[in-house]
Amino acid sequence: MSTERAVHHGAMFDTDELVINMGPQHPSTHGVLRVVLRLDGEKVVDCDVVIGYLHRGIEKLSENRNWTQIVLLTDRMDYVAAATSNVGYCETVEKLLQLEVPRRARYVRTILCELQRIASHCLWVGTHAMDIGAMTVFLYAFRERELILDLFEEFCGARLTYNSMRIGGLPQDIPPGWAKKVLEFCDIMTQKIDEYEELLTHNRIWLERTKGIGVIGGEEAIGLGLCGPALRGSGVARDVRKDEPYAAYDEMDFDVPVGTAGDTYDRYLVRMEEFRQSLRIIRQATEGLPEGPIVGKVPRLIKPAAGETYHAIESPKGELGYFIVSDGKSTNPYRFRVRPPSFCNLQGLRRLVRGHLIADVVALIGSIDIVLGEVDR
Amino acid sequence: MAQAIAFYVIAACILGFGVLVISTRDTVHSVLFLVLDFLFVAALYVLLGAQFLAAIQVLVYAGGIVVLYLFVVMLVNLKRPPEAHQDPHRQTKLGFGLAAAVLVELGAIAAYGYAHPAAAIAAPATAAIPVSGNTEQVGWLLYTSYLIPFEIASMLLLVAMIGAIVLAKREL
Amino acid sequence: MIDQLLIPLLKIVIVLNATLVAVTYMVLLERKVIAWAQSRLGPMRVGPYGVLQPIADAIKLMIKEDITPVRADRWVFTAAPIISMVPALIVYAVIPFGPTIHLFGRPVSLYITDINVGLLYIVSVASVGVYGIILAGYASNSKYPLLASLRASAQLISYEVAVTLTLVSVILMAGSLSMVEIVNAQFNQHVWFVFAQPMAFVIVLIGGLAETNRAPFDLPEAEQELTGGFHTEYSGMRFALFFLAEYANMIVVSSVVTTLFLGGWLPPFPNTPALHFLYYVPSWAWFLVKSFLFLYLFIWIRATLPRYRYDQLMNIGWKVLIPLAIVNLVITGIVKVLVS
Numbered sequence: 001m002s003t004e005r006a007v008h009h010g011a012m013f014d015t016d017e018l019v020i021n022m023g024p025q026h027p028s029t030h031g032v033l034r035v036v037l038r039l040d041g042e043k044v045v046d047c048d049v050v051i052g053y054l055h056r057g058i059e060k061l062s063e064n065r066n067w068t069q070i071v072l073l074t075d076r077m078d079y080v081a082a083a084t085s086n087v088g089y090c091e092t093v094e095k096l097l098q099l100e101v102p103r104r105a106r107y108v109r110t111i112l113c114e115l116q117r118i119a120s121h122c123l124w125v126g127t128h129a130m131d132i133g134a135m136t137v138f139l140y141a142f143r144e145r146e147l148i149l150d151l152f153e154e155f156c157g158a159r160l161t162y163n164s165m166r167i168g169g170l171p172q173d174i175p176p177g178w179a180k181k182v183l184e185f186c187d188i189m190t191q192k193i194d195e196y197e198e199l200l201t202h203n204r205i206w207l208e209r210t211k212g213i214g215v216i217g218g219e220e221a222i223g224l225g226l227c228g229p230a231l232r233g234s235g236v237a238r239d240v241r242k243d244e245p246y247a248a249y250d251e252m253d254f255d256v257p258v259g260t261a262g263d264t265y266d267r268y269l270v271r272m273e274e275f276r277q278s279l280r281i282i283r284q285a286t287e288g289l290p291e292g293p294i295v296g297k298v299p300r301l302i303k304p305a306a307g308e309t310y311h312a313i314e315s316p317k318g319e320l321g322y323f324i325v326s327d328g329k330s331t332n333p334y335r336f337r338v339r340p341p342s343f344c345n346l347q348g349l350r351r352l353v354r355g356h357l358i359a360d361v362v363a364l365i366g367s368i369d370i371v372l373g374e375v376d377r
Numbered sequence: 378m379a380q381a382i383a384f385y386v387i388a389a390c391i392l393g394f395g396v397l398v399i400s401t402r403d404t405v406h407s408v409l410f411l412v413l414d415f416l417f418v419a420a421l422y423v424l425l426g427a428q429f430l431a432a433i434q435v436l437v438y439a440g441g442i443v444v445l446y447l448f449v450v451m452l453v454n455l456k457r458p459p460e461a462h463q464d465p466h467r468q469t470k471l472g473f474g475l476a477a478a479v480l481v482e483l484g485a486i487a488a489y490g491y492a493h494p495a496a497a498i499a500a501p502a503t504a505a506i507p508v509s510g511n512t513e514q515v516g517w518l519l520y521t522s523y524l525i526p527f528e529i530a531s532m533l534l535l536v537a538m539i540g541a542i543v544l545a546k547r548e549l
Numbered sequence: 550m551i552d553q554l555l556i557p558l559l560k561i562v563i564v565l566n567a568t569l570v571a572v573t574y575m576v577l578l579e580r581k582v583i584a585w586a587q588s589r590l591g592p593m594r595v596g597p598y599g600v601l602q603p604i605a606d607a608i609k610l611m612i613k614e615d616i617t618p619v620r621a622d623r624w625v626f627t628a629a630p631i632i633s634m635v636p637a638l639i640v641y642a643v644i645p646f647g648p649t650i651h652l653f654g655r656p657v658s659l660y661i662t663d664i665n666v667g668l669l670y671i672v673s674v675a676s677v678g679v680y681g682i683i684l685a686g687y688a689s690n691s692k693y694p695l696l697a698s699l700r701a702s703a704q705l706i707s708y709e710v711a712v713t714l715t716l717v718s719v720i721l722m723a724g725s726l727s728m729v730e731i732v733n734a735q736f737n738q739h740v741w742f743v744f745a746q747p748m749a750f751v752i753v754l755i756g757g758l759a760e761t762n763r764a765p766f767d768l769p770e771a772e773q774e775l776t777g778g779f780h781t782e783y784s785g786m787r788f789a790l791f792f793l794a795e796y797a798n799m800i801v802v803s804s805v806v807t808t809l810f811l812g813g814w815l816p817p818f819p820n821t822p823a824l825h826f827l828y829y830v831p832s833w834a835w836f837l838v839k840s841f842l843f844l845y846l847f848i849w850i851r852a853t854l855p856r857y858r859y860d861q862l863m864n865i866g867w868k869v870l871i872p873l874a875i876v877n878l879v880i881t882g883i884v885k886v887l888v889s
Contacts, residue, residue: 428664432672435673436713451698512666
């Protein structure tokens with residue numbers, strides 16, 4: 001039993017703290033996250049988040065690859081939303097090159113990003129519900145994720161690590177009939193979201209398990225650097241798609257859902273509404289898809305002028321930013337740095353779990369939606 | 378004859394496990410022997426035809442109270458060597474004195490039983506019970522002849538329960 | 550000789566074997582029903598539609614390496630799975646699958662025995678089964694199982710109080726603790742007790758879910774929180790015993806609920822002349838169909854609901870179910886006195 005023993009005074013009976021290791025091999029830490037919990041009974045007194053088990057040195061590796069090769073490395077960061085990572089990187093380089101991307105390419109990027117958001121949220125709703133014990137939602141969500149993977153496979157040939165973007169545009173145009181399939185998928189998904197919500201949103205146990213768990217106010221969430229749905233759940237309407245539009249988001253009409261209470265339930269509701277908003281964007285982009293070229297005027301040898309730039313996009317997890325420095329001499333970036341949303345959100349975990357029970361730790365890890373590939377890079 | 382054999386076997390087990398309860402060093406094992414002890418006491422009740430009492434013995438003692446013992450023993454984690462052996466306040470003489478007193482008392486009861494065999498067997502007014510069946514008889518006796526002791530016992534339990542809550546929860 | 554020794558022995562053999570087969574197939578049923586709920590197929594490889602899957606599972610579990618952790622409490626570690634399996638099986642001794650029937654010109658009762666404290670026997674034997682889980686958690690000498698066994702002991706004691714208190718109101722209705730007499734009482738009163746005691750029915754059902762560690766009360770083995778809970782350190786056949794005990798307990802709970810509330814082997818609205826044709830269905834068939842419905846309900850609930858949290862579970866037990874059970878008991882008593 002516990003070898004580390006600390007005695008709590010103050011209470012009438014002295015109690016021992018139990019230190020347990022959650023992870024890196026644990027069914028609910030979504031990969032290889034390790035959380036060292038200090039427990040008083042089942043109550044979490046404190047926790048340490050240990051990361052780095054999936055570190056592959058992607059940032060350093062990128063400094064030794066040429067600009068086109070890096071796209072493939074960005075796949076391996078947030079591997080459940082590889083397309084958004086691709087888009088984010090390509091746009092950063094385009095900004096550095098001051099390259100104009102054709103409108104059609106920007107529209108297709110928007111469709112891909114939003115499909116990817118739905119796929120990522122499917123995985124999130126499935127695993128989050130599974131962590132809280134509702135196993136069926138997981139299978140349902142994966143059923144629909146499968147449809148998206150099929151769409152991606154048809155577009156770029158891969159199902160997980162897509163390598164689906166090129167600097168300046170798209171690797172190839174969308175296949176014939178693809179747009180129709182996307183619209184069909186939108187119709188299916190609209191019904192399925194209601195199905196998930198039927199199982200969870202008004203479920204009494206779900207409400208009891210998520211309401212009032214991990215409450216965090218807007219100010220504090222900003223202070224901790226939370227982003228994406230985790231921040232919007234606390235009532236801060238920060239969305240890169242609206243605030244600093246990229247791809248074709250400035251031409252799209254959509255809402256940014258925000259929560260009020262800042263608890264696990266509100267973060268859940270925000271993401272569920274994002275499903276619907278994503279579908280809305282996909283419909284608009286697919287129906288209004290312009291004709292035209294798919295690649296801009298890309299120089300044969302990509303070699304940006306000396307300078308640095310930061311560009312962020314809204315990945316399913318939050319603000320995914322790339323900071324790239326070019327020295328203007330070599331064909332590699334001089335410095336390559338990623339601001340991964342999962343990493344920033346994970347910073348909040350310690351604050352969120354304190355005072356809750358073990359079962360809530362699992363719910364909270366699910367509610368901030370992390371992917372360890374992106375945290376460790 | 379068979380009943381006598383069964384009785385002696387069960388009684389021997391009860392005594393044997395009783396000794397193991399106090400002689401085992403591991404607290405959890407000791408509690409487990411206590412459970413076995415209770416189960417054999419229940420078997421003894423069955424032998425006496427008191428099935429209701431046997432079931433209650435298992436339900437309340439083996440299944441309820443000892444689970445709580447186990448709960449506490451596991452929580453306080455007595456893997457450390459027991460400190461009682463170095464207890465300076467140990468009242469060895471008093472202990473032996475009390476043990477001797479109990480022994481004498483047991484001897485006296487046994488001697489009395491031999492001297493007045495009829496008194497030991499005389500059942501108290503069984504004939505007056507108008508109901509048949511084990512459970513019914515227990516119920517009848519509890520709510521007629523033994524009503525006041527029964528109510529006092531429940532009061533006592535209530536007081537103990539409130540006391541435990543007050544002790545455990547300082548600010549209510 | 551035949552009546553006293555051979556027939557009871559034969560009945561024990563039949564019931565034990567039937568139970569063990571039912572338990573292994575219960576696992577398959579659960580996998581199939583959940584697969585159906587989740588738009589999957591479930592096991593399909595072993596035999597047609599996977600019907601031989603339980604046999605393959607049993608063989609696999611038996612030939613697996615049996616690991617005892619080095620720092621485990623060896624004796625208790627070995628005893629724990631046995632302690633949880635045995636009570637789950639001996640409960641079947643008093644469950645009446647049907648009334649006394651005539652077979653080859655000889656009266657044969659469709660239950661192993663009918664003791665006059667039958668219901669109490671079931672409750673007390675079930676209460677001993679708790680030790681299996683508690684000791685498994687303790688003996689593993691590991692932190693997650695320990696937490697699970699603490700959860701289990703608190704959970705089982707709390708729900709036992711609620712269930713036992715509720716059973717008392719059923720006993721009041723029937724005027725007996727014998728399982729056969731309880732069914733006969735429903736026959737004489739022309740009504741299943743589920744209609745006379747709806748509150749008790751719901752409490753016993755919820756309590757039964759909690760006592761068998763089924764979703765949404767499967768906290769002692771919550772995989773997502775405690776990595777499997779009390780049986781984390783178990784492997785091979787010992788793990789299988791815990792698994793089988795859980796399913797055996799599920800069958801026990803559904804049989805008991807059927808007997809107490811759904812008239813056991815009786816058809817709906819028993820002893821009503823207009824519905825006499827229902828007696829053409831054999832008594833044991835009624836019993837099996839009703840028990841199966843509960844088993845299906847258990848699986849259905851597991852596929853649908855999320856899991857409760859530990860403190861919420863205790864709140865429901867102590868602040869909702871136990872007060873309701875007491876109120877129900879008092880009302881039943883008052884009504885009973887007023888009617889008689």
